[in-house]
Every structure is written in structure tokens, then in C-alpha cells.
Amino acid sequence: MPEAVLHVGSGKVRELYALDAERLLLVASDRISTFDVVLPTDIPDKGRVLTGLSAFWFARTGSVVPNHLLALRDDGRSTECKRLTMLPIECVVRGYLSGSAWKDYVTTGAVCGHRLPPNLVESERLAEPIFTPATKATAGHDENIDRAAAVELVGESRFDEVERVALELYELAAEHAQARGIILADTKLEFGVDGDGRLVLADEAFTPDSSRFWPAQDYEPGRPQPSFDKQYARDYCESIGWDKTPPGPELPEEIVAGTRARYVEAFERLTEIAFDDYLADPEVVLR
Numbered sequence: 071m072p073e074a075v076l077h078v079g080s081g082k083v084r085e086l087y088a089l090d091a092e093r094l095l096l097v098a099s100d101r102i103s104t105f106d107v108v109l110p111t112d113i114p115d116k117g118r119v120l121t122g123l124s125a126f127w128f129a130r131t132g133s134v135v136p137n138h139l140l141a142l143r144d145d146g147r148s149t150e151c152k153r154l155t156m157l158p159i160e161c162v163v164r165g166y167l168s169g170s171a172w173k174d175y176v177t178t179g180a181v182c183g184h185r186l187p188p189n190l191v192e193s194e195r196l197a198e199p200i201f202t203p204a205t206k207a208t209a210g211h212d213e214n215i216d217r218a219a220a221v222e223l224v225g226e227s228r229f230d231e232v233e234r235v236a237l238e239l240y241e242l243a244a245e246h247a248q249a250r251g252i253i254l255a256d257t258k259l260e261f262g263v264d265g266d267g268r269l270v271l272a273d274e275a276f277t278p279d280s281s282r283f284w285p286a287q288d289y290e291p292g293r294p295q296p297s298f299d300k301q302y303a304r305d306y307c308e309s310i311g312w313d314k315t316p317p318g319p320e321l322p323e324e325i326v327a328g329t330r331a332r333y334v335e336a337f338e339r340l341t342e343i344a345f346d347d348y349l350a351d352p353e354v355v356l357r
């Protein structure tokens with residue numbers, strides 16, 4: 071008999087199931103979203119790349135903060151996770167000025183209450199990484215919030231802890247990535263609290279779906295940067311004049327193959343493990 075599993079949640083490209091009172095199963099699909107729309111064409115192994123990368127980072131950040139990973143399944147796309155009480159904020163760290171932070175900076179000169187120097191340009195590296203929390207929107211986009219608003223949601227001591235831990239995690243991962251030719255421009259981390267009140271890193275960590283990965287060799291401040299993984303798919307979607315409203319277009323096989331190759335390249339560069347070795351035995355990323 072198969073194990074009984076209750077579906078407890080859906081992300082755009084992931085599913086979450088309850089295994090028992092203490093454990094969840096997080097399953098990463100091969101779906102891809104671009105311009106906030108999930109496309110009808112899968113990218114083979116994308117879910118395995120993201121699952122393997124997350125597990126790689128969990129195994130390497132345990133000395134900074136404990137995480138929810140209990141087991142990596144043989145399919146390479148499913149992880150058994152410790153059930154937590156999730157904090158009601160997205161914990162974003164930014165080392166570069168991009169996306170909503172660039173928009174907020176242009177409009178107000180500040181991001182989440184961090185006043186920044188004048189005359190910064192789009193995608194510019196910040197003098198120091200900043201913690202820029204956001205609310206978790208159930209519909210539409212997350213909203214950037216300042217320290218006071220985040221403290222209202224999680225309390226002052228938990229805020230101070232999560233800010234310190236998130237910045238430390240970002241510095242560790244960004245330095246590792248930079249040394250391998252990938253700029254980790256920003257990242258979104260999610261934390262929960264266990265039954266003993268301890269802060270625990272959850273969800274996915276430092277994947278191309280939760281972070282902006284930029285190829286370091288193409289970095290040029292003053293413009294938006296190409297995405298390490300999604301640029302072929304985005305360029306294709308724009309080239310055919312898609313208006314970016316659902317449904318998204320099907321991707322031709324050469325765009326699928328090129329996009330898959332970029333995901334695999336990101337995995338191999340960051341982990342220094344052959345992706346075929348991961349497929350043969352996912353636990354290689356934990357060693």
C-alpha cells in the first residue's frame with residue numbers, strides 16, 4: 071500500500087504533502103515560470119537540480135543555523151522535512167540593487183527603510199548586503215516592509231535573530247558562488263520555529279527559483295542582468311511577442327534543451343558534482 075499523503079499546499083512549481091504530524095514531503099516539479107506565469111512546457115530535471123542545490127546548501131550551512139531537511143529521497147526531487155511553525159515574513163537579502171528594490175530605490179531613495187546613497191544604478195553592487203523583509207502575499211506580489219513592520223509580525227528578538235542569520239547565510243553562499251563565476255544578487259529565505267522555539271531554515275535555499283543568479287562574466291551595472299537559468303526562455307517568450315498574460319507559450323525543444331543545460335551548469339558549477347552522479351545517488355550532495 072502506498073504511504074498515505076495529504077496535500078497541504080502548492081507553490082507555483084512545487085507541492086507540499088503531510089507525511090505525519092512531524093514531517094512534510096516537499097516535491098519540486100519540472101515546471102518553470104517566467105514573467106510570473108507557469109509555462110505549459112516542463113524543463114526536464116529542473117526539480118532535481120533545485121532539490122539537489124537546496125540539499126547541498128542545507129548540508130553546508132548547518133553550523134550557521136539548523137534546517138528542516140530530514141531526508142533526500144532517491145527520486146532526487148523530493149525531500150522529507152521537519153514540520154515547523156513558519157514565520158509570516160519572507161527573509162530577503164540583497165547584495166545588488168535589482169527587481170523591486172531597484173524600483174523602491176528609484177521612487178524613494180530607500181529599500182525597506184534602508185536609505186541608500188544617491189546615484190546608484192540598476193544592478194549595482196551594494197556596499198553591504200541588506201536584509202529586506204517582505205510580507206507573504208496570498209495573491210499578487212509580496213510587499214517590501216521595513217524593520218518596524220516586520221517586528222510587528224515576528225517580534226523584536228526574533229527579527230534581530232533572523233536578520234543576523236539571513237545575512238550570514240547570504241554572505242556564505244554569495245562568496246561560494248562568486249568564486250565559481252556566479253553572482254548571487256539576492257535571495258529569499260524562509261524560516262520556521264520548531265517545538266523548542268529554535269529558529270530553523272526551511273523551504274528551498276539558494277536555488278535559481280529563490281535567488282537571482284547572474285553569470286559573473288556578463289555583469290554590467292546600469293541595466294537589468296541576464297538570468298543564469300531563465301534567459302533563453304524569457305528571450306524566446308519576448309521574441310514571439312507574448313503579452314505575458316496566461317496562458318504562456320509552449321517552448322520549442324531547443325529552448326528547453328538550452329534552459330535545461332543552464333540549470334545543470336549552475337548545479338555543477340556550484341556543487342562541483344557531476345549532475346549524473348546526483349541522479350545516480352542524490353545523497354552525494356550531502357557529503
Ligand code: PZK
Nearest residue numbers: 079080081084086138152153154272273
Ligand atoms: C511550509 N510552505 C511554502 C513551499 C508549497 C508551499 N518545514 C515546514 N514546516 C511547515 N510549513 C512549511 C514548511 C516548509 N518548507 C512551507 N508552506 C508551508 C511552500 C513549497 C511548496 F506548496
